Amino acid sequence: YAGRFTTDQGLRARVVARTTVPAKVRFEWSTQLNFANSHSSDASGYVKRASVAKGWLANLPANSLVYWRAVATTGAGGQASSPVHTLRTPPAAGQKITLAFGSCTDFNVPNPSFERAAARGADFFVHLGDFGYAAFGTRSAVSRTAGSYQDRWTRMLASSDVSSMTKKGFWIGCQDDQDYGRGDAWSGDHAKFTISAWDQLSGNLDQRYFAVRYGDAHLFFTDSCRFSDKRDSDTGDSMLGAKQKAWLKNAMLNSKAPVLVLFMPRQLSHVENNFKNEYDELVSFFKGRVRDGHAVLICSGNSHLQYMGQHPSAYTQEEAYEFCSSGTDRAGQRSIPTNAIKNREDGINAFGLVEIDRANNTLNLKSIGSDTGNVILEKTHSI
Template identity: 25%
Template sequence: MRPTLLAATALAALGLAAVPLMAEDHAQREDTPVAVSLAPDQLLAPYYAELRKKVVMPEAGPTPALSPATTLTRIAFGSCNHQSAPQHMWAQIAAQNPQLFLMIGDNVYGDNGWDADAGLESLRRSYALQASHPEFSGFRAKFPMMATWDDHDFGLNDAGGSFPMRRWGEELFETFWGSSDAVRSRPGVYDSTITGLEGKRVQVILLDTRFFRSDLKRMEWSRERPPLGSYLPDSDPAKTMLGSEQWAWLKAELAKPADLRILVSSVQVITDAHQFEGWTNMPAERAKLYDLLADREDSGLVILSGDRHAGGIYKAEHRGETLWELTSSSLNLAFGNDNDRSTAREPDPARTTKFFSVENYGLVDIDWKTKQLTMTLKGNDSGTLAQQAFTW
């Protein structure tokens, strides 16, 4: 359903018809309509104020604080975790003993069964169900966690900044994950932290590729649908992935002293091999990201992404630097177990490995003596699917 239609449906259900307001200015006739200046998500604010008093906001439960002095040597991450699917991967990840775990999007599938209600009740129920799993709560109680979102826990498949319920989705997210005061103080859920003493400082940057993102450019309808998505690259300079405030924030974060940076994007960054969601949808925005990364305060860098229900390792060259990206997806919602078929279906010169469609999670290991980073994709039995090491 289109965001404009969603807005009209939600507002009508609440008795807030999305029609022009009546002018109060005596210079105009009393019945002269004037344009509504509030966006649909702002018009819904009074409804959410009342809803907040009535519903229980699910919480993931306590997680240990990561000491700022910790020397990070192992970080795990994953994406695409369905609340109704088996939660067997948590024990396997725990066995790897990570110091930090990153949930990088589609952490629940809250849009499954959604009926366009403004309260996003299906998303709220999804969070509550996820919190009830002892495998998840036990893992979270032991290992520090950070999170960002993707479309299915933002509120709607492929949705972006025009999604009218985004602010309520944000409140559900921030309550569930126990977001920091910095995150709660601004629109969107982007976040950053620096851990470790000088010489061993790791900066983790979690981008929000949903809250501000412009609508995507779709292919025209045809009987022959493309096998790898339906979006086109959009060169419109007005389109944005991150929004001006988040871009400014990211520039400032990349100027901070750090020895290694881990940049998290819920959608893939480097690849052009498909027409699903990704930075490939907005090539000018990706070029801007690459330039910003190239201008960062001197440090190592690795990119982590999810979304695809398959995983692999990617690389790109930009201004004399090799950019590495590890995509890990899905924790428990894989779309197949034939890695060779997935690889053949999506040929990609930027991918250095097969495209692994089995359940998987990712590891980042840091050797501070040699300044070597090793990224590993682990399967649903914790066997190694792919691995790449590089020095910075």
């Protein structure tokens, strides 16, 4: 699958492949489906034990649809090629962006959300964690190891549901508590092995917080567990941690993009309930960005519900929007909404779809039922 883009050496996309047997891997891309005039580069990062190879699709043209594939060659000379994937490189200003996100996905059930997101034309999918619940229901010693976690994550990524999405767009995964091996994981209580286990399979360049510019949107990815203080009533504590928060504020402050999208595994209400001072600090910071002419959208997860709200919640012209989409596909969740609360639906299989359309000045948010494809919640903001 393709991970994040970087622009430090021209436009590049990180790509990750896992082979069933050790092999040398190269990545090819072309703007033509038949790979005429294709570009090829050898993988440069190998994780031997996991048979993972990482490389770059380098010197990509912006605002293009590119085709890419991984080609693996074994020591004995056997060769295999992955299916052809497509990837939309960062679009030009004014072009519509469609992104999908979700979180809290069971392993042992079908995950139609990803297929539906691909069918809706998502350019990329952000998974905000609890990706297959590798920590859950595993009792033996061997199941609390890097290998067993990686096996779970690999099976998720290789499933037909998820790969229908990763064949069409890039994929960025963030870790929530279960991916860190503990319920409510925080900096002082998480399974340390999960950090390198995650990095070995991830296309995030081993970073827990980073930004990607994608057309009119600037995407900010953050971590809600790794640097977090314990979740208790100490209002002076921090969920983001000082370093990550300083980075985030600086990065959002320096962005020239019209739409700032912050991906945060935990809901803002969670920050408000556990880290009140930090919540107030963030909301006042977001207000400042809105006052400066940006639209601010926070995409969150973790809480097994769909929710669309704004911060501050009282009426103001300077509000940041929050869209929480959690529980893409979980055993025991509902498929049909109750419509009991206007802007919230609890315990339902759904994912988030965000359409950013600067040409028409609209930011459209849709929560889409994974089982039915129906729109469960919808809001359109002008931007």
